[in-house]
Amino acid sequence: MIQALVPQHHPMRRWPSWRTITALIFREMSTSYGKSPGGFIWTILEPVGGIALLTVIFSLAVRVPPMGSSFALFYATGLLPFLMFLDISKKVAQALQFSKQLLFYPGVTFVDAIFARFFLACMVHALVFVIVLSGILWYDNVELIVNIPLVVLAFLMSAGLALGVGCANCFLMRRFPIWANVWAIVTRPLFLISCIFIPYDSMPESFRDILWFNPLVHIVGTNRTGFYSTYRAEYVEPIYVALVAALLFGVGLALLTKWHRDLAQR
Known part of the structure; x- marks a missing residue:
């Protein structure tokens, strides 16, 4: 009799429910993309167009890229994982605010809200990766052998770091x-110190010792290694990125577990 009165979805559940996450993903697609012209398609085309425009502008100013023959490819292989990190970490950081009203339902937890935004953002950026890089290879007629496992590794590193940073934020x-406001100020120099324009190996040695601790440098280096077979990014340590991501995610999750009820009411 007592067991029959216990709800199936206990409010203290911590592990994410895939059914709930799927429902939250469709809800976000409907609320975020359903009202904009072109819907979800525009969400893909907007970053693609922005990256393409920036690539054209910088390629006109810099004719010879540090690697290969296509500046567009060199620029995109550094910019894509960087923008992916910024966007996913931002969306994860806003998960409580976005799903604030739903968190009062016993079947929805803050973990569900976080992973729903995370998975949807990853799907969007996976499409952006494929569209932008395939378009550049076709337009510039670049012939190369892409190391798919390394590109996937860079994608996962960027996604993992974004999840960790986003959860803490x-x-x-x-x-x-x-x-x-503090985070917005702190992240502004990242565009210049993540080796998007200048490879890590071309930096002054004294500066490299400091840059190495920027996880984004490892992510960009891994991604470029996947496209440039002659590039040996020996400084890259995926384990370091994984440890930073896991530490931030663990700390953020622990703090949210303790304070999420109070935070959801703000």
Whole structure:
């Protein structure tokens, strides 16, 4: 009799439910993309068009890329994982705010909300990766052998780091609203110190010792290794990126587990 009165979805459940996550993904696609012209398609074309425009502008200023013969390819292989990290970490950080009303239902937890936004953003950026890089290879008539496992590894590294940073920021931005402004200031130099324009190996040796601790440098290096067979990024340590991502995710998840009820009411 007592067991029959216990709800199937206990409010203290921590492990994500795939059924709930799928429902949240479709909800976000409907609310975020259903109202914009072109819907979900425009969500894919918007970053593709932005990257293409920036690539054309910079390729006109810099004729000879540091690697290969196509500046567009060199630029995109560094910019894509960087933008992916920024976008996914931002979406994960806003998970509590976006699904605030749904968190009061016993079948939905903050973990579901985080993973729903994470998986949807990963799917979007996977399509952007394929469209942009395939388009560049076709347009510039670049002949190369792409190391798919390394490209996938770079994608997973970027996604994992974004999940860790986003989870930590999800707590910090709700607990301390000023952190959103601080984070925006802190991340501005990342565009210049993530080796998007200048390869890590071309940096001054004294500067390299500091840059090595930027996980994005390892991600960009891994991605470029997948496209340039002669490039040996010996400085890359995927394990370092995984440890940073896991540490941030663990800390963020622990803090959210303790404070998510109070944060959801803000």
